Ligand SMILES: O=P(O)(O)OC[C@H]1O[C@H](OP(=O)(O)OP(=O)(O)O)[C@H](O)[C@@H]1O
Ligand SMILES: NC(=O)CC[C@H](N)C(=O)O
């Protein structure tokens with residue numbers, strides 16, 4: 001789950017893109033990039049690091065133009081090298097730049113086809129470079145002048161060739177900005193507009209509506225699964241359904257953890273779906289243990305706060321902030337290696353012992369994935385003097401790898417893989433564990449927006465909505481992207497990325 005943004009305005013877009021990337025930072029902390037379009041040329045700055053570290057005043061000054069796209073990266077394919085950060089650029093046809101959130105599941109096959117049939121070279125191991133080249137190749141079939149229909153025809157053929165989860169935003173040199181969403185709508189994209197002082201329309205496309213809020217854009221809507229939007233150079237918006245059989249099955253983990261609570265995804269406030277998760281989890285606890293002896297409910301900052309507060313209210317138990325979060329440490333789950341993740345949990349969270357001493361505490365988190373957070377937190381709660389430590393997860397057990405843009409490639413890295421709920425509880429050192437039921441999680445989201453009926457719940461049920469995932473695919477994914485494989489490729493900066501590598505500008 002990277003963050004993507006595209007902006008077409010009647011003034012320079014560099015600051016607007018920067019601001020949007022800053023509020024999308026929670027979707028990717030490894031690298032950031034921005035490509036603007038100015039007088040027929042693309043201008044690029046991308047590098048490893050947080051948004052605030054990648055773009056300095058001198059870079060911003062060079063990113064001229066009223067049209068641009070941006071990206072924050074959380075790698076799910078290839079390496080974490082700078083060359084694989086985004087946006088990507090391809091010269092032909094027209095000159096195109098693209099930023100992608102998601103993961104293509106037939107990337108290897110497409111790469112072969114691009115080489116042997118389409119005569120295109122892919123120089124990195126990023127699936128996003130593959131997606132860009134498939135789009136470029138399909139666009140190249142359209143002729144000299146591009147109408148909105150030509151762009152949509154190309155997207156239609158992209159959907160026929162590409163499999164997996166993808167939300168992408170691109171600029172076609174001289175023609176406009178385009179975005180598209182995969183036929184299952186696994187990854188989110190929204191768009192909206194604002195008026196400039198002269199009453200002219202400016203358009204933003206982004207992964208989450210919170211980026212639009214911050215820029216003063218009015219949210220129009222989500223792109224439907226399979227739909228594309230094209231904003232021509234006059235700022236006119238064109239949209240069209242480009243998939244043969246679209247079905248909405250958004251990634252439910254966006255609602256559990258990935259998205260910000262102040263975003264509206266597929267018409268549902270994430271804040272609202274998380275509150276519902278809290279209520280449903282409360283029901284589950286009351287069902288399993290009506291005579292519970294919980295004295296206090298304590299959230300694990302940040303993401304679980306919304307559901308934990310609602311859960312406490314529902315149980316009629318006091319809610320307390322027992323852990324303080326160091327605001328300068330980012331999200332630990334999306335950090336690249338287990339050593340760093342482990343160390344960061346302790347740096348990030350500290351217990352306030354008076355909230356624990358002699359009490360039976362229920363710690364609430366949005367999810368338990370590798371178990372890195374909960375193991376340490378339970379230990380901290382005990383050291384702070386808790387009498388009993390119970391643990392509740394607002395999501396069901398995460399048992400299966402993700403193949404659509406969340407970096408959970410190896411089943412054996414998931415603490416609940418092949419284990420019962422009680423076994424996980426024992427392993428993390430909890431006196432009792434409670435998990436959300438999958439049906440309750442789905443209902444929590446449906447109750448906020450009944451138009452969302454189906455979901456990609458693969459990390460919970462191992463059912464991959466694109467229908468193309470088999471054991472061989474999962475085995476290959478695990479071999480190439482488990483923690484130790486990633487460590488080996490992390491320092492691979494010899495790769496040639498098709499981008500400006502102005503080292504003298506890096507400071
Ligand atoms: O079982 P684990 O592998 O530890 O993964 C799950 C934890 O990771 C996430 O927190 P994170 O620190 O990434 O972000 P947050 O501050 O938004 O909660 C999530 O909210 C859980 O706390
Ligand atoms: N998390 C994502 O959306 C990743 C996008 C792309 N697969 C990459 O690795 O850069």
Ligand SMILES: [Mg+2]
Pocket residue numbers: 300301302303304365366373
């Ligand atoms: Mg957390």
